[in-house]
Amino acid sequence: MTRVAAIDCGTNSIRLLVADIDDGVLTDVAREMRVVRLGQGVDATGSFAPEAIERTRVALAEYAEIIRSSGASALRMVATSATRDASNREDFFAMTREILDPIVPGSVAEVITGDEEARLSFAGAVGELSSGDAPFVVVDLGGGSTELVLGDADGVEAAYSADIGCVRLTERCLPSDPPTDEEIAAARAFAGERLQVAFDAVPVEKARTWVGVAGTMTTLAALGLELEQYDPNAIHLSRISFAKLRQVCDGLLHMTHDERAALGPMHPGRVDVIGGGSLVTLALADEFARRAGIDELVVSEHDILDGIALSVAPPPVRA
Numbered sequence: 514m515t516r517v518a519a520i521d522c523g524t525n526s527i528r529l530l531v532a533d534i535d536d537g538v539l540t541d542v543a544r545e546m547r548v549v550r551l552g553q554g555v556d557a558t559g560s561f562a563p564e565a566i567e568r569t570r571v572a573l574a575e576y577a578e579i580i581r582s583s584g585a586s587a588l589r590m591v592a593t594s595a596t597r598d599a600s601n602r603e604d605f606f607a608m609t610r611e612i613l614d615p616i617v618p619g620s621v622a623e624v625i626t627g628d629e630e631a632r633l634s635f636a637g638a639v640g641e642l643s644s645g646d647a648p649f650v651v652v653d654l655g656g657g658s659t660e661l662v663l664g665d666a667d668g669v670e671a672a673y674s675a676d677i678g679c680v681r682l683t684e685r686c687l688p689s690d691p692p693t694d695e696e697i698a699a700a701r702a703f704a705g706e707r708l709q710v711a712f713d714a715v716p717v718e719k720a721r722t723w724v725g726v727a728g729t730m731t732t733l734a735a736l737g738l739e740l741e742q743y744d745p746n747a748i749h750l751s752r753i754s755f756a757k758l759r760q761v762c763d764g765l766l767h768m769t770h771d772e773r774a775a776l777g778p779m780h781p782g783r784v785d786v787i788g789g790g791s792l793v794t795l796a797l798a799d800e801f802a803r804r805a806g807i808d809e810l811v812v813s814e815h816d817i818l819d820g821i822a823l824s825v826a827p828p829p830v831r832a
Contacts, residue, residue: 638820640815650663675707691768708797733794741777
């Protein structure tokens with residue numbers, strides 16, 4: 514058994530998983546999430562805001578103490594869409610090195626490609642699903658990018674990282690509270706345009722099951738299940754019909770900020786970007802229904818974070 518630590522730093526949130534891995538099977542020791550909005554304004558300015566780096570530093574320092582006390586022997590931190598786009602990303606790297614190097618020498622955040630991001634998400638998402646439901650199309654809807662991955666138990670067949678996410682779409686297209694019909698129409702068109710390239714690259718018509726991961730998807734599932742509070746055990750591997758999914762997404766788009774904030778399962782850090790995430794989700798659902806005849810979303814609490822942890826563990830022993 515090996516104890517490892519994985520950190521996923523995305524556009525909207527930074528997450529930690531400390532897990533024991535025994536023959537390729539993960540057992541959680543600690544799982545944490547902080548909304549730090551590292552990608553604040555990156556789409557418009559091309560650089561990280563100093564306050565965004567500071568919020569991320571505070572969260573990472575908290576994670577460092579958890580990792581230190583857990584006794585993890587291996588550590589990997591990956592940074593995704595916002596970090597690929599920021600002109601001052603070296604300031605971010607220097608901060609991560611200062612905090613992580615004392616725990617595991619040589620540790621620093623690494624920027625992964627959209628393709629690797631997609632493959633890590635797939636590895637983390639499908640481990641508990643029946644092979645009879647394959648092929649799977651796994652969607653990781655983040656703050657700045659959305660990854661589509663098609664594959665089965667034998668691995669990934671095709672993957673693409675689309676330049677669209679809940680933060681990017683909200684900042685670019687949805688300034689009003691609530692969004693106007695004109696803003697929603699423009700956002701739908703923009704999301705469809707950015708996703709079209711992904712659909713051209715990934716033959717989703719082969720898929721039998723759509724698996725959604727990350728905070729937008731899990732929050733939509735919690736609302737679709739009509740949970741009073743966010744409950745990861747109830748959400749994990751839940752199935753939401755497209756009819757229910759459209760009802761939830763349309764409802765969120767027409768709520769005010771305060772109405773969304775009052776929803777029990779809603780994390781405060783997602784309140785102002787869940788509308789953008791809903792629009793991307795609706796665009797995906799429409800295409801999966803049209804291209805593959807899929808009519809429900811399976812939501813997994815296991816995602817790229819689990820894939821990162823598996824990537825630093827020894828390979829499982831095979832008989």
